[in-house]
Amino acid sequence: NAGVTQTPKFQVLKTGQSMTLQCAQDMNHEYMSWYRQDPGMGLRLIHYSVGAGITDQGEVPNGYNVSRSTTEDFPLRLLSAAPSQTSVYFCASSYLGSYNSPLHFGNGTRLTVT
Amino acid sequence: AQTVTQSQPEMSVQEAETVTLSCTYDTSESDYYLFWYKQPPSRQMILVIRQEAYKQQNATENRFSVNFQKAAKSFSLKISDSQLGDAAMYFCAYRSAYQLIWGAGTKLIIKP
Numbered sequence: 001n002a003g004v005t006q007t008p009k010f011q012v013l014k015t016g017q018s019m020t021l022q023c024a025q026d027m028n029h030e031y032m033s034w035y036r037q038d039p040g041m042g043l044r045l046i047h048y049s050v051g052a053g054i055t056d057q058g059e060v061p062n063g064y065n066v067s068r069s070t071t072e073d074f075p076l077r078l079l080s081a082a083p084s085q086t087s088v089y090f091c092a093s094s095y096l097g098s099y100n101s102p103l104h105f106g107n108g109t110r111l112t113v114t
Numbered sequence: 115a116q117t118v119t120q121s122q123p124e125m126s127v128q129e130a131e132t133v134t135l136s137c138t139y140d141t142s143e144s145d146y147y148l149f150w151y152k153q154p155p156s157r158q159m160i161l162v163i164r165q166e167a168y169k170q171q172n173a174t175e176n177r178f179s180v181n182f183q184k185a186a187k188s189f190s191l192k193i194s195d196s197q198l199g200d201a202a203m204y205f206c207a208y209r210s211a212y213q214l215i216w217g218a219g220t221k222l223i224i225k226p
Contacts, residue, residue, distance in 0.1 A: 031212065042118075042205055042216035050212060058213060090159065099209050100147050100166055105159035 002026050006091050006106030013081040013113045021076040021109050023091030029104070030096040032074040033058070034066065036087040037108075043090065049074055050096060081113045116141045118208050120217035127196045128225050134181075135191045135220045137206030147209040148182070148189045153219075154202040162204070165189065198224050 033048035045058030049068040065077040092103040127133035150162040165173045201224045206217040
């Protein structure tokens with residue numbers, strides 16, 4: 001099994017450009033989420049989904065959109081990139097049966113906005 | 115709102131010795147879960163150990179164990195017989211429902 005697959009691994013954008021970070025999982029997890037990781041701040045939740053067609057905001061949702069049309073895919077869209085969105089982005093998924101279920105992470109995307 | 119605090123930005127330990135990483139959290143909930151994740155330089159996030167708040171017994175996974183003090187809202191990680199491969203950032207996380215709240219991390223350095 002591939003687990004959680006994130007693409008791309010690296011991306012450089014100019015201010016105002018748009019892009020989509022892709023995330024796919026093959027474990028049939030109901031729960032999927034996007035985090036950003038900034039130095040000295042740990043991970044912060046951007047958006048999450050508990051199933052196809054259901055999404056909700058996390059701690060830092062501004063500037064990001066998500067959709068969940070299938071169980072497997074959970075793309076993150078930056079509509080108009082800003083330098084403040086320079087960060088490392090992680091997609092993570094888990095079962096919903098128990099909150100004890102650990103998150104399975106992708107390998108991250110390093111995004112630089114100039 | 116829940117918060118997670120890791121007060122040690124960096125820790126170092128001699129190889130084969132024991133080190134304890136601190137984590138405290140603030141919550142008004144009674145049912146929650148706590149996790150320690152490891153992030154090596156490869157950037158991959160790896161689950162180290164987890165603890166259910168309703169369990170009094172401290173979780174153990176091989177060389178890794180926790181000291182869970184619910185009343186004090188403390189969740190420290192003890193690494194015994196430290197190995198070079200343990201060098202990484204360690205993150206403490208609190209989970210309730212659909213959100214995880216993360217600490218800022220502790221960088222663990224292993225001295226050979």
